[in-house]
Amino acid sequence: MRNVMLLSAGLLLILCAGAVFADEVVDPEVVAHAERLAVGTCGTCHGVKGVSKQPKFPRLAGQNPAYLAAQMKAFRSQQRGDPDAIGYMWGMSASLEDSTIEALAAYYAVQTAVGASVASDGASVARGREIYEKGIEAAGVPACSACHGPDAHGIADFPRLAGQHAQYVMKQLASFQNNMRNVAVMHGVAQALKVDEMRSVAVFLETLP
């Protein structure tokens, strides 16, 4: 019993030290500012905790922080440029400083992701799963899971896709394809995808927890 308590006390100390250490690295002022922004400004579209309800606005909860930060910077430098990115996010990100971007990314990364919906079209989901896990060999489409992870929770800097709105995913795939969102890797992947294949994989991803 005593040992357990000692152990817990020790753990607590380490944790607290970790927290203090973290505080030294990140300015609490910036964190507070980012939280206010996330709730009061970004929240209207993306949900106060990054779980948006409307399919036009991507879910950010549980997303890979490095990816989030990279996207905000891509909006800010006006490189990610499909019409919705231009209409909504170029303005939104224009005056974000690097430190705020990091803090915003950290804020969303720790929120709990929630699956968007339970799909009704079983055949489409099954087809989507197949594409996600195996790709489409004949068309030269690689397996998505290789980069986005077997559970679609993302790997390293590759973004999480699980639980994302199908409408948003579909539109991104189309934008990669026509290079409005100009990313070489995903252009290569999406190049040969047909619309119904995009839809299947998007619907499948939306059902994932």
Place this chain on the structure above:
Amino acid sequence: MNFRFPRACLSSGLMLVLLTFLVEPSAHAVPSFARQTGMACEACHTVWPELTHFGRVFKANGYTLDNLKQVRGVTVQREEILSLASLPPLSLMVQVAYTQLATPLPDSSGVGNSQNGTASFPQQISLFYAGKIAPHAGAFIQLTYGNDSGTLGIDNTDIRFAGLQVLPGDQSLIYGVSLNNNPTVQDLWNTTPAFGFPYATSNIAPGAAVSTQIDGARGQDVAGLSFYAFWNESFYGELGAYRSAKQATAGPLDSASAGGVVSGIAPYWRLAYEHNWGRHSLEAGLYGAKFKIFPDLAASDGAGYGQVLKGPTDDFQDVAQDLQYQYMGDKNLFSVTATRIHEKQTYSATALALGINTVGADLTTFRAAATYYYKRKFGGTVGYFSTTGGAALYNPADPANEMPASLSLTRADTQGWMAEINYVPWLNTKFSIQYTGFNKFQGLSSNYDGTGRNARDNNTLYLLGWLSY
């Protein structure tokens, strides 16, 4: 319909061509909210002035979202005490129009007719301050020059303070207070009178002569403070109070104040529920107000009226329902708005002045419209409007005189439909062709004015060029 088109068509075509040349094509022309937020109009509007869900939340939040470089002031505790945009969020709006009636109106001399086909240049020019004024406060202030008034005056104004609270379970609560000058100008949906369809109409064509109090009758004639809460961006509740605030007079209000004076304060209330799923948004709500008015009898009836802003009042109790549905596809946008306003009128003050028993009346207005847009570029609206019953004291033979010598119980029914075609070449520029057809005008479909003029003689073709910068 006895409308002959050729000449109207020719002139309308010419007008459109002219307008197209007059407007400078600038793709980056976006008005002040867009300037302030850095977002294109489509974030807040389907096609202006109709709001999207985000637009409603932006309004509830006090127009404060901003992205401009700020001039800041903070205390030692880093509390924000000033946050000024380096550029003021100003906008200019211009409406130029052309109106053609099915049959010209009689000449004011009583002999012959007035000229048909009237150009309005401008019908209206407005200057807006629309945006943040302080960390939690924002404003929508409109100053308008109209060709009807020939002067610049205050138009719809809504100044608000808002806050946002995250509740347990990720629920949100937006709350705030609005100081405004037109009941429903602060409302978030496009069903209520101030921002409901039709968004623009001719100020030359004859229109319904009576309306309920909440239906614009008190616009810029009152000042009100209202408190609101928007829970989870779905349940909305608001309570407010209005008091007379006349224009073109600074002195204390008295028996000569045109349009009557509100006794004490007039309560205003609003309840609404909005549900959003996928690309759909549905709202249903209730709103109302009660106005107790001291009529301005002294002005029109001379000595006949002994009461000066005391004693009984003429009471107007308004209760309304509204409904809105929006579908927002990437290419196709569709929306339906409807409202029904019922007003119970009790004329105690007027009755006393006339030495008769108190008279009452019911007035009901119904409006519905369906709008479709393709790619926010080409669109159209069809609408229906009707005002029936009521206005017991209204004398149709003398529309200018609100207080007829003899009590006429003629009904005020005005009823018809509207169709509008819109072209929106740039998000801030709209060209409209609007046609209004009347089935009934001031109670009758034929010979409504006793000189043989029929309701359909007032059918109106209206061309509008509308731009905001």
